[in-house]
Amino acid sequence: MKKAIVTGITGQDGAYLAELLLKKGYEVFGLKRRSSIFNTARIDHLFEKDRQENSNFKYAYSDLSDSSNLIRIISEFQPDEIYNLAAQSHVKVSFDTPEYTANADGIGTLRILEAIRTAKLVDKTKFYQASTSELYGKVQEIPQKETTPFYPRSPYAVAKMYAYWITVNYREAYGMHASNGILFNHESPLRGETFVTRKITRAVANIALGFQHQLSLGNIDAKRDWGHAKDYVKAMYLMLQQDKPDDYVIATGITTSVRDFVIMAFNHIGVSIKFEGKAENEIGIIDTIDFNILKTKVENSPLKVGQTILKIDPFYYRPTEVDLLVGDATKAKTQLNWTPTYTLDALIKEMVDSDINLMKKEDYLKKGGFNIIPNVEDII
Ligand code: NAP
Ligand code: G4F
Numbered sequence: 001m002k003k004a005i006v007t008g009i010t011g012q013d014g015a016y017l018a019e020l021l022l023k024k025g026y027e028v029f030g031l032k033r034r035s036s037i038f039n040t041a042r043i044d045h046l047f048e049k050d051r052q053e054n055s056n057f058k059y060a061y062s063d064l065s066d067s068s069n070l071i072r073i074i075s076e077f078q079p080d081e082i083y084n085l086a087a088q089s090h091v092k093v094s095f096d097t098p099e100y101t102a103n104a105d106g107i108g109t110l111r112i113l114e115a116i117r118t119a120k121l122v123d124k125t126k127f128y129q130a131s132t133s134e135l136y137g138k139v140q141e142i143p144q145k146e147t148t149p150f151y152p153r154s155p156y157a158v159a160k161m162y163a164y165w166i167t168v169n170y171r172e173a174y175g176m177h178a179s180n181g182i183l184f185n186h187e188s189p190l191r192g193e194t195f196v197t198r199k200i201t202r203a204v205a206n207i208a209l210g211f212q213h214q215l216s217l218g219n220i221d222a223k224r225d226w227g228h229a230k231d232y233v234k235a236m237y238l239m240l241q242q243d244k245p246d247d248y249v250i251a252t253g254i255t256t257s258v259r260d261f262v263i264m265a266f267n268h269i270g271v272s273i274k275f276e277g278k279a280e281n282e283i284g285i286i287d288t289i290d291f292n293i294l295k296t297k298v299e300n301s302p303l304k305v306g307q308t309i310l311k312i313d314p315f316y317y318r319p320t321e322v323d324l325l326v327g328d329a330t331k332a333k334t335q336l337n338w339t340p341t342y343t344l345d346a347l348i349k350e351m352v353d354s355d356i357n358l359m360k361k362e363d364y365l366k367k368g369g370f371n372i373i374p375n376v377e378d379i380i
Contacts, residue, residue, distance in 0.1 A: 008085030064108025218316025251327020284310030
């Protein structure tokens with residue numbers, strides 16, 4: 001039985017990857033950090049299975065700032081594979097917490113690589129680093145591929161740049177099986193609520209139900225290449241099954257603006273939007289409503305034509321923005337036989353439907369609508 005350590009187990013990708021590896025018969029050791037509130041909602045179903053069926057899912061407390069903890073865990077568990085998914089992953093937050101972000105996202109990767117060396121596991125343990133399309137930042141080429149020069153535009157991206165190169169360096173210096181997945185944005189019903197896609201799909205649900213009046217966003221003209229996290233964790237796994245380590249872009253090859261994401265998400269409930277005004281004064285207004293569609297999603301919705309449901313709030317602007325990302329995943333297609341299976345339309349449908357179901361639950365109202373994650377029994 002293969003053994004894998006997954007850092008960032010409580011995050012979106014940690015949850016999907018753990019489920020995938022368990023299905024493939026791995027023993028999975030998830031690393032989670034201590035929190036003052038429960039932070040395991042995305043993986044609680046795996047704990048339940050563990051208790052009921054004595055399955056192969058275990059976890060330990062850990063933090064990427066704690067070298068001795070990482071050395072102890074890696075030495076004791078002797079993993080075949082380590083997937084380093086833990087990170088302060090929010091780009092805007094990294095401008096407020098640049099030093100912490102550098103420590104966790106940059107030096108944290110070094111700590112794991114050094115722990116592998118200290119535990120004398122260089123020849124045994126394969127390493128995956130969660131690299132990012134944010135490395136391309138102010139893009140030097142369209143679309144972006146493995147050979148496109150990096151131009152990071154945030155403390156997050158700069159920290160991830162260190163992590164990328166230290167992974168390459170340990171591969172070249174010590175012969176480690178260490179690979180970078182340069183993943184473009186990937187989303188799901190489990191996506192953190194402060195990333196723009198989930199913020200939008202939650203707002204669509206809440207606005208349709210009358211729990212929220214307006215959605216406030218920042219730069220709606222930014223463009224992203226959005227895929228589904230389920231597809232992207234498969235690529236992580238495939239990278240570590242190769243004879244040789246390497247770096248791969250994982251993307252759909254299609255780019256869409258935040259504005260169009262909003263339009264598509266509201267269209268899914270039968271609402272079309274028109275935009276008025278410019279820049280910070282721009283607003284989104286309900287233009288038409290197809291009540292036949294809306295009724296199938298939310299009965300007795302209070303939505304009305306002419307209602308303003310979107311406004312721009314400069315609070316969400318970033319000091320330096322990444323305007324456009326679109327990836328070329330030809331290498332992954334050719335060498336890993338990886339292709340995305342979700343269209344953006346299907347992704348949005350799944351996220352909006354999931355959030356409508358979530359918001360309808362009594363629990364949601366009781367808890368004020370925060371910190372609730374879809375209870376997805378079988379997420380892969
Ligand atoms: P996420 O949902 O934000 O999850 C991040 C995980 O890291 C959470 O489990 C979090 O714990 C944990 N974490 C944060 N700081 C930590 C620390 N100092 N020590 C230990 N654990 C820590 O992110 P994701 O979307 O799953 O992304 C997974 C990885 O891929 C991240 O490294 C991200 O930067 C990278 N990435 C993501 C995307 C994307 O579009 N999703 C694209 C490219 C790369 P808590 O649950 O306690 O917060
Ligand atoms: O959803 P976002 O916060 O994702 P961003 O910045 O692209 O980063 C995500 O993807 C990266 C891969 O490229 C990961 F490495 C990273 O960890 C994270 O998962 O923002 C997307 C776009 C940005 O241009 C942002 O300015 O949406 C724009 N945006 C507009 N209004 C907003 C908002 N973003 C957020 N979070 N909130 C807004 O209200």
